[in-house]
Amino acid sequence: MAIVTLLTDSGESDHYVAAIKAKIISVNPGIRIEDISHRIQPTDIAHAAFVLKSVFRDFPKGTVHLVGVDASGNRGDSYIAIQLEDHFFVGADNGLFGLISERPHQNLVELNTINSITTTFPERDVFAPIAAKLASGVSLTDLGKPMQVFKKMIDRQVKATKKQIAGTVVRVDNFGNLITNIPKEAFDILSKGKTYTIQFGGEKFRRIQTQYNQAEQGECFIVFNSLGVLEIGIYKGNASELLGLEYDSMVNIVFDE
Amino acid sequence: MAIVTLLTDSGESDHYVAAIKAKIISVNPGIRIEDISHRIQPTDIAHAAFVLKSVFRDFPKGTVHLVGVDASGNRGDSYIAIQLEDHFFVGADNGLFGLISERPHQNLVELNTINSITTTFPERDVFAPIAAKLASGVSLTDLGKPMQVFKKMIDRQVKATKKQIAGTVVRVDNFGNLITNIPKEAFDILSKGKTYTIQFGGEKFRRIQTQYNQAEQGECFIVFNSLGVLEIGIYKGNASELLGLEYDSMVNIVFDE
């Protein structure tokens, strides 16, 4: 039986998360439920998409990911279930799922079209029973109406040329580390045979480490992290606070001639 | 085997929650444990009762709900286990359980009366083993001394007449939405054939929506929510902050002649 993961902006001081779990358990008490996070900033689709994109492939194929972030979305947003990269996703068609993968989806249905219900709590009333049924082996095509496309937002793109890679901070994590959208692959190709300068917040650096602890205490480290992107931090410190950088701050790698 | 849910004011930075779980697992490693919340404000019985009341019926009948909120209660408070609406509750007799249901209890025992222990951590030392035994199928009457009544506090009552429904805010949730104690049932009956004005915080509204997203961004929505009570929010905003309303603020529905 598959696992169901939960990713919401519900917080942990209300009954919302427990209500979603209770509904899943009511459909099938054998389903394992694992939280990804319930501390997504309310309606923050970018944050949710970053977290989901960073971890869903670590779960076994067939895992069902229930996403309740800005689930009321905008007027007219459908509720959908997607099969993508051999994983299942259940949530609102508000653009979030368009940010988590470049691959074409394998299957897509619109939910709640037959005997449709009106609810202020779709996570419990629509997503949870659907997620539970998917995790129990029900075929996705039996759970909704076929749909062709779901909403895709345009993520801020890194701009990579022979002269420089211009990226941005896409996530400030719990430690204050700054995670960018600069991929190691692009860097490896473009930096061949060249020296480089990494620039952000008025600072310039000429070295990239392989471990967080290769900087001195209180000094910057720059690594390509476990997601394969450039990450900046301050060893035993909070880079976001100390450098004054935040979501969307610019980070450039300039290649010397 | 039944599930045990946990609802406490322990927070998540200490060992308290893990100690409760470890004790349950030690009694019976097959028991499934699901958190409701550990972020109840210390000793805040009203908050805890609201959360528990809002979700316990979503779990399967026979679920055991361990509640550790103000568990030291007041001098002389007993520890009790209750069967109520086909669910089990284990905790301190401090008035919290009197706020979660209007129904008479089915069974009630006082705990820790034989070979009684003195402890500063009753959640782990008394409630956890009892909850684990209940979840394993032990009869409630075998776990304590029969008791007739448990403490019932008087919740602030909504006052409903033909002229108006006078209610209050009973919960400000993670999103800043204001959840009142005004039931849809009362509204449906009293509003028949009349127009109405909803008043709170100096504002007046004449419409109730069915979905959060039927208001414009930055504007109020008013819905009867998934709990069947009136809820006020600001679409993509924080109503509590923006309207200056909080727990116990007044919300009235005035019916026009």
Next chain:
Amino acid sequence: MAIVTLLTDSGESDHYVAAIKAKIISVNPGIRIEDISHRIQPTDIAHAAFVLKSVFRDFPKGTVHLVGVDASGNRGDSYIAIQLEDHFFVGADNGLFGLISERPHQNLVELNTINSITTTFPERDVFAPIAAKLASGVSLTDLGKPMQVFKKMIDRQVKATKKQIAGTVVRVDNFGNLITNIPKEAFDILSKGKTYTIQFGGEKFRRIQTQYNQAEQGECFIVFNSLGVLEIGIYKGNASELLGLEYDSMVNIVFDE
């Protein structure tokens, strides 16, 4: 099959915790995972050690405790797995494990020595697969290279003489209660036949209660808690805030002649 517990400084707003769980589940989907806490202050070894020391023995023997706190530690810190008091511990050799027990370890290996990997996320890439294998019954000696000793830090010691016990606050918990390092055993021996004064923050007290609720509201209670150490709080209040005491504040028990 054993349980794996998780104790980290990852916070709950990122993908880190879910990535660790996903990796464990990928190795063996039958393993039960229970969180101890993910809200350890980043790199705060003392806090983590206190929480771990306070709860690990409550879990069944054979439980595997994965600890990801300051996991990058200092340059040159190994990754290790320890068998201690019939429990298993997996984490960085940064001194944390030296604070949780006085007993000699039963077994100790260094991890990641064969086909070693370089990673910025050892919790997922090294600790999680090892923890999963230990929990699945693989012998600890098959998982790494034998090692003789692991790092032990010196915890601040309580100083106990016939005239006084000089201790400190080792933890301010979620409620603002001040947990000290003064053991009940030492107090019972040294206080025989004597009166005593408990001194902290300019205050003096001559009584120790057995329950939190034996003080008046707003007044101090002093108990020997479920960990067997002296704990100070304010009934229905926050002692740390009200008394201005914090981690490392001094607490003395002076015995009268």
